Amino acid sequence: MFFAHRKTVMVAPGEALRGRERPAFAIPERHAVLGTPLQPPFPENLEVAYFALGCFWGAERLFWQMDGVHSTAVGYMGGYTPNPTYQEVCTGQTGHAETVQVVFDPARVSYAELLKRCFEAHDPTQGMRQGNDVGTQYRSAVFCVDEAQERTATEVRAAYDAVLRAAGRAGITTDIGRAGTFYYAEEYHQQYLHKVPDGYCGLAGTGVTCPVAAASR
Secondary structure (H helix, E strand, O other): OHHHHHHOOOOOHHHOOOOOOOOOOOOOOEOOOOOOEOOOOOOOOOEEEEEEEOOHHHHHHHHHOOOOEEEEEEEEEOOOOOOOOHHHHHOOOOOOEEEEEEEEOOOOOOHHHHHHHHHHHOOOOOOOEEOOEEOHHHOEEEEEOOHHHHHHHHHHHHHHHHHHHHOOOOOOOOEEEEOOOOEEOOHHHOOHHHHOOOOOOOOOOOOOOOOOOOOOO
16 A cells, blocks of 8 residues: 555655666667658757657557657656666656657647547546556646647647536646656557557546637637
């Protein structure tokens, strides 16, 4: 019980695992589904967004299926441990959340539409968990690369929070903040549900529509 409690409380920076200077594993060059690069540099017309909405296996698939998405990758963000491993993140002692990197063409899909997909795909009211997945690594978060993303994410969160409360649901717990370093996850996690089609996906939305117009930017 004590260990489970620790996993739902953010680790203090001074108590986080030390990590390492370089990744402990090789990172794939290409997306297993889209065939595009997983790592930058990306074409200049593309933008990058980062979303944490629980287990990143199912979350990544939601985004790579969207029109206008150039590439996706899963990894770790929002914590303190440099270049963590999955096993380290699972201890709750790195502070990282399981995160999806989405590289997209804003001429074909807006950032607001990506936020809509993010919010509707999971339950953003659960705090440090998603269903049976419990721990800080499963928290709901949006990591923004600039002020424009942060402003849009804050507006969409507020609008969805109002709709959820009107529907009798709890308020949103999604954190919104600036993106730090994105640490790529191990190769077997990348596009996992393409490699293992019947693999685990614990994501479940609230059934409440996020009020974002498709034309929003």
